[in-house]
Amino acid sequence: MQKTEERAEGADAAVEDPAAGDGAAADRGGRALPWPLLFGAAVLAGPVLLVLGRWLDEPVMQAWRTVCLAITVQALPFLLLGTALSGAINAFVPERVFTRVLPSRPALAVPVAGIAGAVLPGCECASVPVANSLIRRGVTPAAAFAFLLSAPAVNPVVLTATAIAFPGNPAMVLARLLASLATATAMGWLWLWLGREEWLRPTVRHGGHRPGHSRLREFRLGFQHDFLHAGGFLVLGAMAAATFNVSVPRSVLDVFAGSPWLSVVFMALLAVLLAVCSEADAFVAASLTGFSPLARLVFIVVGPMVDLKLIALQAGTFGRAFAARFSTATALVAVLCSALIGGVLL
Template sequence: MEKTDEWVGVAEGVAVVPVGPPARRVRPRRLGAALAIAALAAAVLLLTGTPWLDRPAVQAWRTVCLAITVQALPFLLLGTVLSGAINAFVPADLFTRVLPRRAALAVPIAGVAGAVLPGCECASVPVAHSLIRRGVTPAAAFAFLLSAPAVNPVVLTATAVAFPGNPAMIAARLLASLATAAVMGWLWLWLGKETWLRPVLRQGHTGHRHGYSRLREFRLGFQHDFLQAGGFLVLGAMAAATFNVTVPRSVLDTFSGSPWLSVLFLAALAVVLAVCSEADAFVAASLTGFSPTARLAFMVVGPMVDLKLIALQAGTFGRAFAWRFSTATTVVAVTASVVIGGALL
């Protein structure tokens, strides 16, 4: 019994809490990991190519899926490395000491702190996961999750390059993204329920695992997070590639004429295209037929809600959380884009 309980603690990345038969706790996680690995294996098969997959449409699908995966994978790797390092080397109470005790004040500070992580949304998910396990209030961790891929220096520099001579677009993206992150953190404090999160997150992680060196703890945490998140990343890339191949380009022209429909359409397009936040400004700049506010909505919604990010959130925090949080974030991000874009652009 002791070996089984210890294995559960290592696999979950939390302190062991004996609650009932161990097999009942492990089976759901084994199933999720198996599905993620199966998706990864299927993607490798499709992307490497076989004779019966050489049709033009399938080749285009493979190209888009591979592009999204390759673009996001380095930042996912960065995020899981940071996540493992936080779990293994950072004192458990560091974040709770640095952030204000009042959760309402911790939320905007965590949102501003997102500027220090030069990565995309794939990197922010595992880092936010580690913050929660280290005792940070979920509201602050979620504010960090949303702001990190949208307000870091790399993204803002890319936006400046994509929109030369237009500092208002940079300021609008910064303000709308920070506002969305803070509002979502406060909404979680007001309406969020811990039952929407996976049980492992509700239990928390109060210290390092006993009997393991810091390096081994880092390796175990990195291996677990990267394998699971990588599988869900591939699932999201598959869905985004399917949209890219099946929706005709003429649909873009249908919505560009209406100010309101153009904002909603580009927000939805950002969700399904799943472009990395370091590259989405160049995509937005190429959509010259749409209004500046609509293109702002594309850049604000994309780093916070897209298909691969929803899949990553579902695999990390749970499906009950992912669909509620993604829906609310989309509404808040579009509203912030319209208000701030209307004032500055």
Template structure:
């Protein structure tokens, strides 16, 4: 079986930069997606308030407003900090630093890359182009994918937010750390074992510093991009969580929450659909009080690794064949790791 440990095409920084200029930003393959998202984030709150206010009672409307605003206000500082740190890393830390610290043997590089996500903050949107750049500079794809999954899931900002969202429950923070790290490592090893070159589009994006471009300008541009995009998803996710808490009948929730496995699968699917930023998903999970701790852990492990915006970004960056296979496998592995580790710690 063909492996993709090292790229066989041009890997120098100059070559990759020239290819990036020729091919463009993969994220631009969906030119109408982001503007629509930002417009939706601007108009949906007011529209939703009118619709919800006409269809439910005043106490229910007040509960909806409380949940929506509390999730947004509590998560916003962590989203701001996370995207700022991510922009600083992309602008000021060369990608070759990662290549130098990784072991040469891919089987050992995978867990090291996964652990690197603990100390290198970043959101999901930033991790995809960073992983793409690492592959283009000669880092084994398996290690780049382990970093892609771990960085937005277990960085200090996310773990701190989780501790605040679940006060007095350090076991939840530890379970999230271990389950996310285990998922990233297993997925890296699975790519070493089963990955095929034809599933992976050649890396074309360069996230490092370009000659003649100010690093501060790159930081500002990256920060604005990540914050606006992730902020839109945060608003939509907070509204969806509030609607879920108010509009869904208790009988429906009881159907899922009463079953240990159905509740886990339900919140895993909800994490994929809501696409809440990893700096904010702990606050959404903490608001889902009708579900078990294990189900809410699964929500926090699956969300930063597989959601609708990540699938779109991965398809635009690495190709549709990769995105479909990788997302499906990551979902299954994340659920299993959450069940195993959460079953022990929670």
């Protein structure tokens, strides 16, 4: 009885004293911030925003924003194309289509998939979601990865742009075509030999149309998931590429241009870091006149297969374990194939 009366008196005191109720609420929800701290934060917010705004208006930051926005805007339409095509494959194309088109033996399916990359007029951003959709539909990962690598480099749009960027030099177009196909095929076979399924992230959605579900709804959901997921990694890759683009002085390029083999390695690294879309990389390579034709070939072969935004997209789609191994191996194979084929044709 005594405890009951004490609880009742405490309740009455809380009702009579609003401050006590406020203090109890503050204790339940966490300590309230003292008003001097809130006032100080409000006062300091203005100068901080002012300094940040002036810093963002610096020429270096303006150049960074321009490069980052250019890379994103340049790649976004092709990412949109790729995710739409991925959603359409997942919702509308029966699995038996792929079993009929591709050879049953994975070793033969790899070069066929590499050649089939010529039918997708897009850049590397479009090929990642399409390759993911092909794997979900039962295509062997080796063939899907061969398609992923070849599509941005051997399609008619890219080859036409290369011919325009290097007028009167059809050998550069042929060398790009052969080196890209050789790299894609070699990487597909390399995956058959050394690749492991546990390196791939488990698929989030089941591929194929499920009975009782609207195909249009599956297309919409698949497109929405792939586009939002890949778009975030595209922006991260563009930010990293822009950071390198504005931080490396022109004089560094001149230092490496004088060494034949060092220039090849540097151009491969430059292709990874600049992350230029495959439709435009030939014009960038043509502008680097201080480098040898072989070094410029390496730039346009490596770039569509390994760059910062593509690594980010692969990590977000297939997993970081896959992206780290696959991108490293692809860069090495691409440099080797470019050196062998470019040494003969150029």
